[in-house]
Amino acid sequence: MFNKLPWLTLLELTMRRFNMFVGGSLKILFGTKFVPRVSILWVIGTLCFGPSAWSQVTHVVLVSFDGLRSDAIHRFENQTLPHFHQLLKEGACTLNARTDVDYTVTLPNHTCMLTGRRVTGPHGHRVLLNDIITQTVHELNGAYVDSIFDVLHRHQLTSAMAASKIKFKIYANSYPIDHVQVTDQNDAKTVQFALQQLESDHPPAFMLVHFSNPDIIGHKKGWSIQAAAFYIKAVVRLDGYLAQLMQAIQTLNDKNEPTVLIVTTDHGGTGKNHFDPNEKRNYTIPFLVWGQGIAAGKDLYTLNPKDRADPGTKQILYDASTQPIRNGDAANLALQLLGLECVPGSTIGCVPGLVVRERGK
Numbered sequence: 001m002f003n004k005l006p007w008l009t010l011l012e013l014t015m016r017r018f019n020m021f022v023g024g025s026l027k028i029l030f031g032t033k034f035v036p037r038v039s040i041l042w043v044i045g046t047l048c049f050g051p052s053a054w055s056q057v058t059h060v061v062l063v064s065f066d067g068l069r070s071d072a073i074h075r076f077e078n079q080t081l082p083h084f085h086q087l088l089k090e091g092a093c094t095l096n097a098r099t100d101v102d103y104t105v106t107l108p109n110h111t112c113m114l115t116g117r118r119v120t121g122p123h124g125h126r127v128l129l130n131d132i133i134t135q136t137v138h139e140l141n142g143a144y145v146d147s148i149f150d151v152l153h154r155h156q157l158t159s160a161m162a163a164s165k166i167k168f169k170i171y172a173n174s175y176p177i178d179h180v181q182v183t184d185q186n187d188a189k190t191v192q193f194a195l196q197q198l199e200s201d202h203p204p205a206f207m208l209v210h211f212s213n214p215d216i217i218g219h220k221k222g223w224s225i226q227a228a229a230f231y232i233k234a235v236v237r238l239d240g241y242l243a244q245l246m247q248a249i250q251t252l253n254d255k256n257e258p259t260v261l262i263v264t265t266d267h268g269g270t271g272k273n274h275f276d277p278n279e280k281r282n283y284t285i286p287f288l289v290w291g292q293g294i295a296a297g298k299d300l301y302t303l304n305p306k307d308r309a310d311p312g313t314k315q316i317l318y319d320a321s322t323q324p325i326r327n328g329d330a331a332n333l334a335l336q337l338l339g340l341e342c343v344p345g346s347t348i349g350c351v352p353g354l355v356v357r358e359r360g361k
Ligand SMILES: [Zn+2]
Pocket: 067, 106, 215, 219, 274
C-alpha cells in the first residue's frame, strides 16, 4: 500500500545504524550529555543533501489509547475492529508488548514512552505520580530528564501533542512542544486537533495523540471484553478515530511525505482498575507500527530475534538480558525512523534499536 523507498534508503539505513552505534558508544564513554553533539554524520548529511537526506521518514505519529487491552483487539476480528486488524495485517506488530515493570498507570508509562526510560531504578525518570500536578518532570526527578521533544527541538524539527487528560499538561510544562492541545476527556477534539496538524502545510515531525476513553469507561463500567460491554463499545470508537488518522497518514505518504504510525498504550485493565503491575491483563499491551517502509504483516519479535524475546504471559524484569518490546521503545523508535540520535539518558530501545523493517530492505 505504500510507495517503494527512495534510492537513498540503503545509504540512509547504513548511516543511521552507524550514527546510533557512535551515539551509543560515546554515551557509554562520556555520559549522556555528549550524545546530542555527536550526530556528526547527521550534520554532514544535512549539509550535503538537506534535512531529509538521512531520514526516509519525515513524520511519526505516536497514538496512545489509554487503557487498551491487547486481548480486546485479539478477540474481535475484522468486522468489529477493522482498522486495528488492518494495522496487524499491514504493519510490524505485537499484541504481547509490556508496560513498565513497576507501574501500570498513566503518567509513569507515558513518561516512559516519551523519554525511553523506566520509571524507577537506575536512570529512571521518577515520575511516580498520576495526578494533575504543577511540578515538571525534572522537578519530580531532581534533574533534567530529556525527552523526544528535546531531541526534535535541537534539530529544529517541530512537535505536537493532543491529549485527553488534563494531567498531560505536565509534558507541556516540561518540554518544548510546538503545538499543544490538552482537554478533559474529549477524544473527539483530540482527533480533530491531530487531523488539523497532519493536514496543515507543515505537519509536525512527531506528534503524540492520546485518547482517554477506554480508561474512563473501564474505571466506570469495568474492563470487560464481552461483546456487549461498554468497554468494547469504547474500543470500537477508537477504531473509528484510528481510521481517520490512518487516512491522513496515507494522504501524507501519497504526497511523498513518508509517515509512520506507532500505536501503543500505557496499560490494560481488569475489573475496574489497572493498578496491579503484576496482573497480566494490566501489563500486556499492543505495540503496532505501520506506514512507509514498515514490514507488512510481521510479528515484531520475529523481526528482532536476537535482541528481544516474547515474554509469554510473564512480565520481564529490567535486569533480564533479553527484554520484551515495551511502550518505552516508542521514543527511540520514532527518532530512529526520523534519522535522529536517541534520547540522551534513555535506556530503552536505543542500542539495539527496534527493527521494524524487513532485513535487507
Ligand atoms: Zn486509569
